[in-house]
Structures are given as structure tokens and as C-alpha cells.
Amino acid sequence: MTSDPPIAPGPILVALGSDARSLRLVHAGFRMAREQGRAWVVAHVEVPGWETPEEADQARVWLQEAQELGAEVAWLRSSTVVAGLLGLARKRAPSLIVLGMTRARGPWDRLESSRTQELLRRNLDVRILPLALDSVPPVEFAWRNLGDLVGIACAQGVILVFTCLFAAALAVVLGFPAVPVTFALALGFIVHRWGRAVAAASTGAAFLAYALWFNRPFGVLSVDSWPRFVAFAATVLGAQALVDLVGQLRQETRLGRRREAETVLLMLLGRALARCSTVQEVAEVLAQRLHSLFQADAWVLLPAPGDRWLRLPEGGEVPPGPPPSRLLPESSAAVAREDPLEPFFEAPCSFVPLAGTGGTEGLLQIRLASGGPLPQDRWSLLQSFAVQGSLALERIQAVEAAHRIRLENETERMRSTLLGAVSHDLRTPLAAIQGAATSLLLPEEALPDDTRRDLLVMIREESVRLTRLLGNLLDLTRLESGIIRVHKEWQPLDEVVGSAIVRLERQGPVPVRVRMPPDLPPVPLDGGLMEQVLQNLFINARLHAEDSEVLLEAWAEPGSLELAVSDRGPGVPADFRERIFDKFFRMPDQIRDGGAGLGLAICDAIVKAHGGRIWVEDHEGGGARFRISLPQDGPLPELPDLVPLEPAP
Amino acid sequence: MTQPLILIIEDEAPLRRFLVPTLSTQGYQVDVASTGAEGIALARSYNPDIILLDLGLPDCDGLDVVRELRDWSRKPILIISARNQEKDKVGALDLGADDYLTKPFGAAELLARIRVALRHATQVGRESPVLRFGALCLDLEKREVAMDAVPVKLTPLEYRLLEALARRAGKVATHAQLLNEVWGPTGEGQTHYLRIYMGTLRRKIEPDPTRPRYLLTEPSIGYRLNVD
Numbered sequence: 001m002t003s004d005p006p007i008a009p010g011p012i013l014v015a016l017g018s019d020a021r022s023l024r025l026v027h028a029g030f031r032m033a034r035e036q037g038r039a040w041v042v043a044h045v046e047v048p049g050w051e052t053p054e055e056a057d058q059a060r061v062w063l064q065e066a067q068e069l070g071a072e073v074a075w076l077r078s079s080t081v082v083a084g085l086l087g088l089a090r091k092r093a094p095s096l097i098v099l100g101m102t103r104a105r106g107p108w109d110r111l112e113s114s115r116t117q118e119l120l121r122r123n124l125d126v127r128i129l130p131l132a133l134d135s136v137p138p139v140e141f142a143w144r145n146l147g148d149l150v151g152i153a154c155a156q157g158v159i160l161v162f163t164c165l166f167a168a169a170l171a172v173v174l175g176f177p178a179v180p181v182t183f184a185l186a187l188g189f190i191v192h193r194w195g196r197a198v199a200a201a202s203t204g205a206a207f208l209a210y211a212l213w214f215n216r217p218f219g220v221l222s223v224d225s226w227p228r229f230v231a232f233a234a235t236v237l238g239a240q241a242l243v244d245l246v247g248q249l250r251q252e253t254r255l256g257r258r259r260e261a262e263t264v265l266l267m268l269l270g271r272a273l274a275r276c277s278t279v280q281e282v283a284e285v286l287a288q289r290l291h292s293l294f295q296a297d298a299w300v301l302l303p304a305p306g307d308r309w310l311r312l313p314e315g316g317e318v319p320p321g322p323p324p325s326r327l328l329p330e331s332s333a334a335v336a337r338e339d340p341l342e343p344f345f346e347a348p349c350s351f352v353p354l355a356g357t358g359g360t361e362g363l364l365q366i367r368l369a370s371g372g373p374l375p376q377d378r379w380s381l382l383q384s385f386a387v388q389g390s391l392a393l394e395r396i397q398a399v400e401a402a403h404r405i406r407l408e409n410e411t412e413r414m415r416s417t418l419l420g421a422v423s424h425d426l427r428t429p430l431a432a433i434q435g436a437a438t439s440l441l442l443p444e445e446a447l448p449d450d451t452r453r454d455l456l457v458m459i460r461e462e463s464v465r466l467t468r469l470l471g472n473l474l475d476l477t478r479l480e481s482g483i484i485r486v487h488k489e490w491q492p493l494d495e496v497v498g499s500a501i502v503r504l505e506r507q508g509p510v511p512v513r514v515r516m517p518p519d520l521p522p523v524p525l526d527g528g529l530m531e532q533v534l535q536n537l538f539i540n541a542r543l544h545a546e547d548s549e550v551l552l553e554a555w556a557e558p559g560s561l562e563l564a565v566s567d568r569g570p571g572v573p574a575d576f577r578e579r580i581f582d583k584f585f586r587m588p589d590q591i592r593d594g595g596a597g598l599g600l601a602i603c604d605a606i607v608k609a610h611g612g613r614i615w616v617e618d619h620e621g622g623g624a625r626f627r628i629s630l631p632q633d634g635p636l637p638e639l640p641d642l643v644p645l646e647p648a649p
Numbered sequence: 650m651t652q653p654l655i656l657i658i659e660d661e662a663p664l665r666r667f668l669v670p671t672l673s674t675q676g677y678q679v680d681v682a683s684t685g686a687e688g689i690a691l692a693r694s695y696n697p698d699i700i701l702l703d704l705g706l707p708d709c710d711g712l713d714v715v716r717e718l719r720d721w722s723r724k725p726i727l728i729i730s731a732r733n734q735e736k737d738k739v740g741a742l743d744l745g746a747d748d749y750l751t752k753p754f755g756a757a758e759l760l761a762r763i764r765v766a767l768r769h770a771t772q773v774g775r776e777s778p779v780l781r782f783g784a785l786c787l788d789l790e791k792r793e794v795a796m797d798a799v800p801v802k803l804t805p806l807e808y809r810l811l812e813a814l815a816r817r818a819g820k821v822a823t824h825a826q827l828l829n830e831v832w833g834p835t836g837e838g839q840t841h842y843l844r845i846y847m848g849t850l851r852r853k854i855e856p857d858p859t860r861p862r863y864l865l866t867e868p869s870i871g872y873r874l875n876v877d
Binding site for chain 2: 460463467487489490491492494495496497498499501502505514516518522526527528531637
């Protein structure tokens, strides 16, 4: 940038119009303000009677956009744009005024826009930066070299010659004087094919041919026949105008169809994106749609922790290109671009920033098979894709954040449940122990021997209960945190059953009846953990089914080993059959039974860690029947041969 | 005969307060160390008859104490530990400790274990060829096993397994120790052999294999031949 007057410390003033291109001014102001580290003011001057309400609304939208980008905004009312801007500029003393400038369509446009500039310049000692708002209109047809030109000229010559011959044939053979119409058709075709500018020469040639050939006397330009020339010229020009009109109509229709197609495309994309639940899926949908639309490879680039970039969808080749962090709208390299949020081309890929409400999320990178940039007129579509993609990404991030929060809440809830349960379940036995011990410490004569003994028994029982509770808590924590690993080994089930029963019998008689076929095959399981499962089930049965018999059955089924522990207690109501395996769940009428609601949760965790399933059902004839199904996977290991020892002497 | 001397290596005061009077009233002489180093020093100077060792010591790991004691002493070591992770217990037992008790434990259980360990220690060297455990009778010389005086036919591996357990009667034998004694070095890690042969052995010896009276399982650790 050349510096005519030195840059004053004031803000950058951006004067906005109301049409869509004004957005570019906002982005340019944003870029310059950041580049120079200045404040920036965006102003719109409302001149009464100049704008329709819709246009004013639109201008408000641009101002809002500017505000979101950090600009101070001003809505001015004044009799002229210049007066409004001058008023604001005198107050704010800007260092630079950015104006939009429409590229002149005619000399009067240029005059208008430069008059505003001129007036501002004359009244303010400030730099004024006019920005071109519209890109060069696309050329309908252009020749690239002389060969093309010669080719076109030859083609048109041939067409004209044939037209002359045809017209002559019509006139001579049929006596039908349709010469002007025939020429009009031919020239109409030429206009349609090559455009009006190229057709001008042919039109002249046709006129000469008509004047010299079909006008009597032959070969002479007669001034008398001017009415016929005028009629001919009118016919030809009229036809050309019609062709032009039809061409324009057709182009508009085509444009309309394309817009419609794009709308449908975006709708379909939106629908596909709505079904995505992971970032990976979003990237895949975008890549797939962009591929079918532009025959281009597409990737979503997302910043990952530790200055890395995630390129999704993963796999496949990595396209060459600059480091993505350099391409973000916030990066210094991107500042050089006119609009930081618009697509841009960095050979061999095009990029569009994926910008959400929380700033730039990442980039959409696409590479055409040709390696060139995407045609300018497709950029808006690409941008719409990017917008949809960033919305989807944002939605997923929001969902993930919500999920995380829910998980944290759940953990928090679990923790407080745990604290509540633990403090209650620890305090009860502790209270009993403390009470008993303090009673025992009273002067000896105060307590009869029987009572002393009762208290001592109670201390022992309560401490056993405390031990069990603590053990369960620790086990569950270890199981859930993965500290306890299931160490499966092939073993006969009787061993596990036996040690569970023996251990239980040490605490008192257990009426357990075992029904197990003697040829039950060994199963792969963790003996210590499965013993605990059985023990917990037996303890539950003893607790809830009083002294009724507990039946343990085991049988083999193809691919699994089945276990059932049945009692004659009250059973488990259907409503609670799933929940009884939850941590700290106790059935409403059993809150006071001294259990902490951990036993079955431990069973569930252990059985699941074995790849098995535990559930409860009705025991035929009353009571609960806990069922366990353990997978019997893998082949039974071979046993070493039984080598007989030498017989004893 | 002098009273057996018990050395307690335990850093926690409440447990010492419980152990010392309990053992003293049973007629044992009791000495106490609160660190591993002190315990080893005391063991060297008094050569106690049995050592109660806590694995969580302030100055060192209890396993190191076991290792150091086993360098020169064959006296029984009884582990008392709050750790109920199997690998700690198995580690101590494999290093040569004789038995373990998980805290908390009752006085009766502790006294029973101490009795077993002392009895076993006094039997060493004057091993009788015929061992009796309730109705189970094992003749080490003739390699014969009888249950209620009825001979039981065992395969060689089953017999070796029973013999290995009987040699440590009342004490726990870890999987690794049994595998090593019965199968030799090839048996290392093949715990399923052990479990499956133990299953067949139980079916031959136990009146009710699902309620074993003689061959008790110490889950995840090993087996114990019950002497009570």
C-alpha cells in the first residue's frame, strides 16, 4: 500500500451500501483493522427516499455482521451520503476511509462514484481507499488466437454463401422472395453461436450481398431502393434482437435451474449431515457429496490438540499443500486475502474456512482432478457446503459437550450416592461397635456376664460386616477401573463351587444343595472372581430366603456353561429385575437389611468381564432364580499323558 | 521345653496392641519390631521360632524381608497383610513364606495358623512315612493312599500332587510351587493342569467334591491340605 498522507492514529471507517457486495467491505475492514491493530467503525448512511425498506434491512444485516467481527457500527441519517460520512468523519477522525466502488458500467457511474470520493477528499485530510466490488463479468465467447478468428470468419463466410445460394434458389425456382427472412435466420444463428459483436461483420457482409445481388439491377448499389434496404436491415436486426432475447431467457432459465439444483443439493446435503453423529461422518458426507458434484477429492482439516491437524476422512493419499494453520482466516497469510472467509486457491487445492459461531473450526480442502481452481461461479456453492458442514460440526461438538456434561453429572450423582451409602453403611456398624465397646468399659459390676458376651459377639459381627462392605466397595472400584483383570483359566467348576461353599460355611451353616453332572467339562474362568459371584449369590439367598434350601445347578450347553442359583425367598418383582444389578440399588422394603446394594453389582461386573450374562427369573414354585451363562470359548487345552510311575516296592 | 518365641514385624500400633497380649496369654514369648530392618536384626540375634510379618512396612517392602530372612533361616514366616491382592500373597509365598492371613482376622484363626506352622517346623527332619489327616492316610514309603482304610487308586500325577500337598499339610501351597514339584519346570504357568488334576483327585478322595473337607482351595493362590 502506498502511503499518500501519513497514517493518523484514528480508526478505520468503512462506509457500507446496502447491496450484497457490501459484505466484502466489512471483511476488508476487518482484515485491515486487524492488520494495523486499529479500531474500526462501519457506517451506513440512510438517505431518506433512496432505499427501500428491504434494502435498509439488508444494510442492517451487514452492520450486524460487522459488529460480530468486532466493529463499532453507526447508522446515520443524512440528506446525502457525503454529508453523513463527513459528519461522522469529523467526529471520529478516521485514519482511513474505505468505500465501495462499482466498476463503471458507463461514464456516468464513474462520475458518480468519483464525485463522492472527490467531495470527501476535498473536505477531509484522510486517505480514501476505494474497493472494487464486482468482479469482471464473464465473457460469452473469446478467441484465443488468430487461428480461432480465421476459423470463425471462414465458418461465417460459408454460412453466408449458402444463405445467398438458398435465397437465390428460393427466388428463382419458386418465385418466392423470402430473401430478408432467410438472411435474418442465418444471421440469427450466427448471433446465437458467436455473439453479437462477432456477428457484426457478418451482418455487414450480408447487407452488401443483399444490396448487390438481390437488388435490381444486379451488382449495382442503387439509392432508389433504400426502403427495401431499411426493411432488410429491420428484419435482420429484429431477428438478431430476438435471438439475443431468447438466448438471455434461456441463460436465465439455465441459471434458475442450476440454482434450483443447488438448492436441492444443499437440502440433500443438510439431510445427510443431520444424520451424522461424529466428526468423521460429517467429513465423509462432505467428501462424498463434493466428489459427486465437482469430481473432486475433499477433506476436512480440523485442529487437533498439540498443534496437529486432523485430516478427515482418514486414509488415502495426503494432498500437497501449505500447513493448514497458515490458511486460517486468523493467520497472517490469510490477511492478504480480500475476504478471509471466502474460498481461496493454493495450488493444487482450493480451501474454504469452516467458520462457526465460536470462530474458525477448520478448513474444507478440495482438489479438482484437473489440479486447477474451482470455477468462480461455483464458489458460492462451495461456500454453502462449507457453511452446512461447519453447522454440522458445531452441532456435533455441542452434542459431545452436552454428553460430557451429562456424564460428569452422572459421575457426580454416583459419587454422592456412593458417599451417602458408604457413610450410612459404615456408620451403622461403627456405631454398634463403639456403643458395645464403651458399654464394656463401664465398671465391671454394671454388666452381667451374658450381656458382656452379647456385646462382644456384636462387635465381632459388626466388624465382619464392615470388612465385607469395604471389600465389596474396593472390589467394585477395582473392577470398574480395570485394576482387576479377568484371568481366565480352564478349570472344573466344582473347585469354584466348593471353595465358595467352604468359605461360606466358616461363617455359619449354609443349606446349599448342589446339582451338577459329574462329567461337566472344564470352563475357562477366573476362579477367584467367579467364587465371589457364587458367594454373593449364596449370601443373598441366605439373607432373603431365611433358612430355606438354596439350589445350585450347573449344566453344559453347546458353547456355554449355564449356572442357576435358586432360593425359596420372596423372589424379585418384575419391575426390579434389571435394577437389582445396579450399584447401591436396594429394593424398597430391604433398605434396612444391612446390605449396601453392591453384591449383585459386583456379580454383574464379574460375569460381564467374563463375556457372560447374569439375570434373574422366577423360580418355579416360588423364589428367585439367578441365572448365569458363561461362554465356553476356545478348545480345551491338552493334558499331558499320564505316565505311570514305577510301582511302589 | 521353653515357650516358642514369636517375632512380630508390624508397624501399626493398634495391631501390635492386639497381637502382643493375645499371643502372650497363650503362653508364647513375644518380641516386636516396627520396621523391616529392626525385624531382620532381631531375627538374626534371637532366631525366633516363628515370624509374623506385615507386608506394608515403613522402611521397605515386606517381600524384601521375606527374601532376606529366607537366605539363612528356615523358620516359619506367617504373612499378615491388609493387601488382599493375590499377587502380593502369591509373591510372598513363592519367596518362601509359609502361610498368610489377610487383615482383619480373628484371634482364633491366627492361633490355629501359628500352631500349624510350629507343628510343621518341629516335624521337619523326623518325617514319619505315614501321614494321617482325619480319615485320609498317606504312606509315603509305599506310595499308598487310603480313605477310611479303603485303598484309593490314584494315577501317578494325582499321587504326586497329593504328596506335595501333604508335605506342607495345613499350609498353603501356591500354584507355582505345586506345578514345579509335580510337573517340574515344564509345568510353569500351566495352572489348568493343576486345576484339572485337582478336580480328579478330589473326586477320588473327597466324600463330596463340592464341599471339600481335605483339599481346600485358596482362590487365585493355591491349595491347602486341611489338617483340622
